[in-house]
Amino acid sequence: MADYDFTQDLNETKAKFDMIAKAVDMDALAKSIKDLEVEASAPGLWDDQENAQRVTSKLSAAQSQLKRLTDAQRKLDDVETLYELGSEEGDKDSCDEAIDSLKQLGKDLSDMEIQTLMDGEYDERAAVVTIRSGAGGVDAADWAQMLLRMYLRWAERHGYKAKVLDTSYAEEAGIKSATFQIDEPYAYGRLSVEGGTHRLVRISPFDNQGRRQTSFAAVEVLPLVAATDHIDIPDSDIRVDTFQAHGPGGQGVNTTYSAVRITHLPTGLVVSMQDERSQIQNRAAAMAVLQSRLLVLKHEEEAKRKKELAGDIKASWGDQMRSYVLHPYQMVKDLRTGYETSDTQGVFDGDIDGFIDAGIRWRHQERRKAKEEAEAEGNAN
Template sequence: MTGITHADIEALKARLDEVEGYLHIDLRRHDVAQLERKSAEPGFWDDAEAASSTMAELTRAREDVQNIEDAHQKLDDAVAALELGDEVGDDELGEEAARLAGELRKSLAELELSSWFTDDLDHGDAIVTITPGQGGLEAQDWCDMLFRMYLRYCDKRGWKVDLNDVTPAEVIGLDRATFTVSGKNAYGMLRAEKGVHRLVRISPTDAKKRRQTTFAGVDVVPVLPDDIEVEIDQNDLRIDVYHASGPGGQGVNTTDSAVRITHLPTGTVVTCQNERSQLQNKAVAMQILRSRLYEMEREKREAELEALRGPKSEISFGNQIRNYVLYPFQLVKDTRTGLETSNVDSVLQDGDLDPFVIAYHRWAVGRKDAS
């Protein structure tokens, strides 16, 4: 038994052909050639901003083409190993074919995911904010647990994380955490996490060791490119400065370096305290505010998305997108997709979120196609 059959290989080949069609690889090859010619033109770097945008587009196109070519190579190698193993009766070659097929399945999952990202912002960076909901001290601890889970996930993905505002609670956990994630498809991937997350466990703060249910909210917005304009009237802003209270630069707890910006018409509040100066914190806070206001306006315009999300929910029971149960049994279950795992540590401790993220996007695409 090799764990892989010729029928399995044929199924993988059909899946690869389908993904290649989704990604329009012939067109992407044309894009690569066209962008390479453009980048070689005299005076290309005279407009540095436009040139950087073109080079970023060229990099994405090359990656799309290379990923498909790598997938074809894995498929060819798996076919060769399986056929030779069958011919000479070598189980090790059969095992090699199974290993290559497993790698190809993972690659195809990534490629399928990219094909579902139709918005340019999906391929860019993301701003994630985690806030405690119902549950008091427990909710603040849960906020910290989610924060650490996402840091591990970003690290596994090879994404860069910049902390914008991580505020410790007085007793345990965090009052809030806002951070920017930079990397390929960061926003597209992480928007699957937007919503209410519910934790059930034995309370570490309860002397009677009773079971506690607590909640935290995760908000995800895209980092906006410079060419997207969001008009903000300075008269609509209230800007407060205060002592930073968490990890940060040299000015923490010595100067009023932290910044809080309130957008009065919408009530949107953004804070930033992890940069070294008040000026830097204000610039980052304004970037986050731009992204949040843009996302709010986009949600208003997109009737389909609004219908999918429904009215804005409280961070409380009945509104969660995912349940994390640590007692009386162990289970992580997504309420949207039905995907579940009993390996809670792999999710919370190791940041193994890809299965949930991929399942969400497959579910969302299916709902969209059905509507």
């Protein structure tokens, strides 16, 4: 600890806080909270439950963000005072307490900084995630199920509400696909950086010769649609089929035709739901996911048109975005950010915040570079 410079660390932490406070605009945030409080106290708010949930969720998230910032500001002052008093009185315990508090505050501010980087159009939404097995046969189906567990454990670690909407089980082991929803502000902003192809390399537990197997699974992340999105889907554009829900190995999990499959005829998109108890609930859940996919499709088409106007902006995600290697060594590495860890078991148990945070920083840099390139080309023209 002799080489530790408290003053330098304090100044760096203050600078980080100032940057976050400027990005968030605490005065504007406080005004937004007052406006939301007026909306939340309006008579008849709950006559429209979707709007009421949107308002109360937004208010809660804004209040939490402002409280974290004001608490951090107070702690910065307290830590500085505690260290100064400890130094003057030769109180080593007080100095050590101040140092520990400052280090923890630095970590908290890093978490807050990540949220300021989630500035995409839909980043503050809840998320709908679909995992599909890819090349690799039964190993790929097993890998898809491992990824499902990984993300559900991640949500559990953070206390996020996660709900599995649909699961299609493979014949021998694992799953063909699964869709789940995470109802938490900024769940889409965080998990959207997980979208892409995930590769697993290991000794196959399904190969009696113990050979190494490479398998793939695709992760798709969508923002949950809101009532204000106005995605109109005429009945003539969809085909609705019903069937019996099935569990592992193809066994029926109920005797009624409660499962629903909706096909969007103009685009060919197909969504199926079977985890709700009634056909009405499954249809509503399937329509919500279909609307989310159409919303993203609309957004991608708009982005494509903007890209054509702006020129060739290289900010694409590669097909294979992360490798999980269990043999001949232990390593999980993100191929976009370079972030890696040898704690593979921790990753499979949901400890993926390092990858998500690195992905958010990487995405923010890519967006900024793309914007700068577009502006430079616009000025040149």
